[in-house]
Amino acid sequence: MRLLLVEDDPSMQTALQRTLRNRGMEVQVCGDGPTALARWKAAPPDVVMLDLTLPGMDGLLVLEKARRSGLRTPVLILTARGTVGDRIMGLNSGADDYLPKPFDLDELEARLRALHRRHGAGGASAPEPAMGGLRCDRESGAIHWNDEVMELAPRETALLQALLARPGHAVPKERLFELVFPxxxxxxxxxxxxxxxxxRKKLAHTGVRLVTLRGLGYLLKAGE
Known part of the structure; x- marks a missing residue:
């Protein structure tokens, strides 16, 4: 999922970009309204996360101009303006969802993935990461084996999510460490x-092996 994060607070930018990248998303950031609108038009992302209080151009005006120019990208508003009136204004300006600050990161991820699914091109969503009978549910992040949820610790889930995202390809140990211990x-x-x-022990019955490639990292292999 390609995201455009429009947020003028550098610390919030950094935290959200790091967290969402660790969850498998591609995040581009910008901190002012005019730049956000220009980038949005030049390369429409899958979802826009939009703060309302921005230098150069207010977030609502960015949204209104984007909609008037025909940009249909789903928009999640992130803002400290949490009153009912502010939410109504945002939704009336063309927003698809609204999440007031402070917010829970798991809820943010769930809302972003829901927007992406609902607004996927032609109504179709990208296939879920899978190998053999293993698959990762895009909405919840849970790992399924033959349609049953596997009982995994959070760090085991994070590791398996990263490997399933690149089936048959080695993922460097350094990258896995960043994802599992962010x-x-x-x-x-x-x-x-x-x-x-x-x-590796929990995968023993699945037919999918977690293989160590010295100097390269780890990968998943099916069968054998």
């Missing part, structure tokens, strides 16, 4: 090997 500077690098060991 922002945890006190965790030792070797901790990823513990998560790999535990996940």
């Amino acid at each position: 922002g945890e500077a006190d965790v030792q690098y070797e901790a990823i090997e513990v998560v790999v060991y535990r996940l």
Whole structure:
């Protein structure tokens, strides 16, 4: 999913970009209204996350101009303006959803994925990451084996999500560490090997193997 985050607070920009990238999304950021509108027109993303209080051009005006120019990208408004009146104004200006600050990151992700599904090109959504009988539910992030949810720890789920996103391809150990232990500077690098060991045991009955490629990282292989 390609996202355009329009937010003028640098710390919020950095935090959201890092978090959503760790959850498998591509995030482009900008901090003012005119730039946001120009980027939106030049390369329409899958979803726009739009703050309302922006330098250069208010977020509502950005949204109104985008809609008038024919841009139909779904928009999730993120703002500290949380009154009912503000929400109505945003929705009337063409927003698809509204999430007041502060917000829960899991809820944000769920809303973004819901918007992406509902507004997918031609009503079709991209196939879910899968290999063999394993698949990752795009909405919840849960891992299914033959249509039953697997009982995995959060770090095991994060690791398997990353590997399923690139089936048959090695994912570097460094990248996996960033996804499984985001922002945890006190965790030792070797901790990823513990998560790999535990996940490998839980995959033993599935026919999908978690393979170590020395110097390259880890990958999933089906069969054999």
